[in-house]
Amino acid sequence: MQPKLLITVALAAGLAAAAHAAPGPDWAHFGGDIGDTKYSGLNQINPATIKRLKVVWRAPALDPAVRAENPTLTPSNNYRNAPLVTGGIMYISNQIGQVEARDPASGKLLWRQGLFPGDTRLAPAAAARALAAFGSGANIRIVTARGPWLFMLDAKTGAYVTSFGTGGRVDLRDDPKTVFSWNAPSPIVVGDVIVIGGQPIATGIADINRASLAGNVRGYDVASGKLLWTFHTVPHPGEPGHETWENNSWLQGGKTKVWSAFSADPKLGLVYLPLSAPASDYYGVQRPGDNLYSDSLVALDVKTGRKVWHYQLVHHDLWDYDLPSPPMLADIKVNGRLRKAAIQVTKMAYVFAFDRATGEPLFPIVETPVAPTTMPGEKSSPTQPIPVKPAPFDRQGMTDDNLIDFTPALKAEAQAILSRYVHGPMYTPPSPADGPDGKLGTLYLPGWVGGANWTGAALDPETGVIYVPSVTVPWIGRNNYKRPPEDKLYMDGPQGLPMVKPPWGRITAIDMNSGDHLWMVPNGNGPRDHPALKDLNLPPLGQAGRAAPLLTKSFLFIGEGDMVGLSMPRFSGGNMFRAYDKRTGKIMWEADLGAGTTSPPVTYMHKGKQYIVVGVGGVNHPAELVAMSIE
Numbered sequence: 001m002q003p004k005l006l007i008t009v010a011l012a013a014g015l016a017a018a019a020h021a022a023p024g025p026d027w028a029h030f031g032g033d034i035g036d037t038k039y040s041g042l043n044q045i046n047p048a049t050i051k052r053l054k055v056v057w058r059a060p061a062l063d064p065a066v067r068a069e070n071p072t073l074t075p076s077n078n079y080r081n082a083p084l085v086t087g088g089i090m091y092i093s094n095q096i097g098q099v100e101a102r103d104p105a106s107g108k109l110l111w112r113q114g115l116f117p118g119d120t121r122l123a124p125a126a127a128a129r130a131l132a133a134f135g136s137g138a139n140i141r142i143v144t145a146r147g148p149w150l151f152m153l154d155a156k157t158g159a160y161v162t163s164f165g166t167g168g169r170v171d172l173r174d175d176p177k178t179v180f181s182w183n184a185p186s187p188i189v190v191g192d193v194i195v196i197g198g199q200p201i202a203t204g205i206a207d208i209n210r211a212s213l214a215g216n217v218r219g220y221d222v223a224s225g226k227l228l229w230t231f232h233t234v235p236h237p238g239e240p241g242h243e244t245w246e247n248n249s250w251l252q253g254g255k256t257k258v259w260s261a262f263s264a265d266p267k268l269g270l271v272y273l274p275l276s277a278p279a280s281d282y283y284g285v286q287r288p289g290d291n292l293y294s295d296s297l298v299a300l301d302v303k304t305g306r307k308v309w310h311y312q313l314v315h316h317d318l319w320d321y322d323l324p325s326p327p328m329l330a331d332i333k334v335n336g337r338l339r340k341a342a343i344q345v346t347k348m349a350y351v352f353a354f355d356r357a358t359g360e361p362l363f364p365i366v367e368t369p370v371a372p373t374t375m376p377g378e379k380s381s382p383t384q385p386i387p388v389k390p391a392p393f394d395r396q397g398m399t400d401d402n403l404i405d406f407t408p409a410l411k412a413e414a415q416a417i418l419s420r421y422v423h424g425p426m427y428t429p430p431s432p433a434d435g436p437d438g439k440l441g442t443l444y445l446p447g448w449v450g451g452a453n454w455t456g457a458a459l460d461p462e463t464g465v466i467y468v469p470s471v472t473v474p475w476i477g478r479n480n481y482k483r484p485p486e487d488k489l490y491m492d493g494p495q496g497l498p499m500v501k502p503p504w505g506r507i508t509a510i511d512m513n514s515g516d517h518l519w520m521v522p523n524g525n526g527p528r529d530h531p532a533l534k535d536l537n538l539p540p541l542g543q544a545g546r547a548a549p550l551l552t553k554s555f556l557f558i559g560e561g562d563m564v565g566l567s568m569p570r571f572s573g574g575n576m577f578r579a580y581d582k583r584t585g586k587i588m589w590e591a592d593l594g595a596g597t598t599s600p601p602v603t604y605m606h607k608g609k610q611y612i613v614v615g616v617g618g619v620n621h622p623a624e625l626v627a628m629s630i631e
Helices: 064-067 246-252 408-418
Strands: 053-060 084-086 091-095 099-102 109-112 133-136 141-146 149-154 170-172 176-183 187-191 193-196 199-202 217-221 227-229 264-265 268-274 298-303 307-311 328-334 338-343 351-355 365-370 383-387 442-444 458-460 465-471 474-478 506-509 516-524 549-551 555-558 576-581 587-592 602-606 611-617 621-629
Touching: 053 587, 084 264, 084 602, 133 187, 187 264, 264 328, 298 338, 338 465, 351 383, 458 549, 465 549
Parallel strands: none
Antiparallel strands: 053 621, 084 091, 091 099, 099 109, 133 141, 141 149, 149 170, 176 199, 187 193, 193 217, 217 227, 264 268, 268 298, 298 307, 328 338, 338 351, 365 383, 442 474, 458 465, 465 506, 506 516, 549 555, 555 576, 576 587, 602 611, 611 621
16 A cells, blocks of 8 residues: 655644734634635643533534425535534535524524515525525625525524515525526625625536526625626636637536635635636537636636636546535745745645636646547546645545555456546546446546545645645546446455545645645545455545545644545445544544544634534435534
């Protein structure tokens, strides 16, 4: 197996941007701050107290009264919301997307968003990844999206703010004949503008992976709900980038949306859009060209919606390599020069760093030749942008060298499976599932679940070090409309084990001042008790779960994810939640939470006590919030 890399380093002092304010008690944004660093300077939970960290309350992620009143609702246990804590109250988007106010000390329900006046039933929906809050004191407001509506609520009472939109809500549909497809919507408030993404779907089109309407990003006035601007994520005629959709394919471009969340720099007046792949994920015959602004990081002027800069990270995507999370914003020193950075982690296991004001790359990015397509009618890009630094944080390419090799028998079986697929280095294109070569498509790595995914990474603004959780999961790329009978796109390896060497889930620390890796450790034990492995006395192998990081003054906190997550392979996830030493990657504390983590952990101070709260859930474990504190 690949040897464990553990390098102890002294974190450089004084490289942070500017003086950092004293740590605040709240977790007021999805990523802790509006720059999505997932960092808090709170330090009551520190090396001297960590052994006393205990679970102090658990609470269901949905008010039990909702289940009693709506027995036909079937909420998902894949609960992805990161709670907000502001003004002494916790706010969550519950399992069906309603806002609930909770007591931060107990998880007890204070109020729940009611039906909008005139509505007669509670329509099905899912939890939002993020709510947005703004204002102070008695004037705090909560912004949320559910179904086709953008709502504003009074944070103290849960009442609709009737001056916003029509009675407290704005219709996000282009017209009543469209519906909206959301993937856990996440609005952001920047100054006096609400920014939101999403994707309208023309009535009758059930498969959002096929051609459909583009996921335009819009800005609304925070006071009135008036639409201020619309940014076309697939450029219209006369707009820059329109030429990258050849043969008028912009008319059916589809997707190209923000499905995770946003970050912003209020001082610069910019909001940052991590945009998705276009439709169809693995088949681009109907959309020749580079397909801007798919797979692009775009900076918009938040007042006007005008594009200030962009950088496309994948041309003519054929792998579903969405930008999965917002860029992290911090001021760091690169080559001795203080820079306003926007740092983007990716499914491809690359980290791209830009000057967030200008879009200038902080490390060189080289357009590199890649393998051509063999798909009939396809027009793949001859090059892809690859950063010189940092090095990739996870394994890339399906090659013989990457196959599992604990025993000769496992290696031989993995080779036999691999031989059924086209395979090769990074960016090997999808291939026909029924071609003359008899192959079943292309097996590629990283797959569409990452590398990194929507849980992103965390950034320490005092050191410029980022901490990236990732998974090593191969995927099958082929013509979407000609799949073989076995319709599973991730690949089991020999005896049900993963195809490739571990770690199958890892955490990597990278110094963004230099672009150098500091350490890497497996995230979890993995299936060491599997019959083919139990007698081999192996070290931790890592869990291929969608793990979300939380960074504090002293520790990196992270769970293992859970099988209930979307498209998780066998042996993914686990029940452990851990605190890691930020300097070395050494485990300093761990606890079994009874189910895997599904949502990002948050931390806050309430009545003199620091709490850490994280959402957990499982296939057979109801979604709940778990709170930990020093006892």
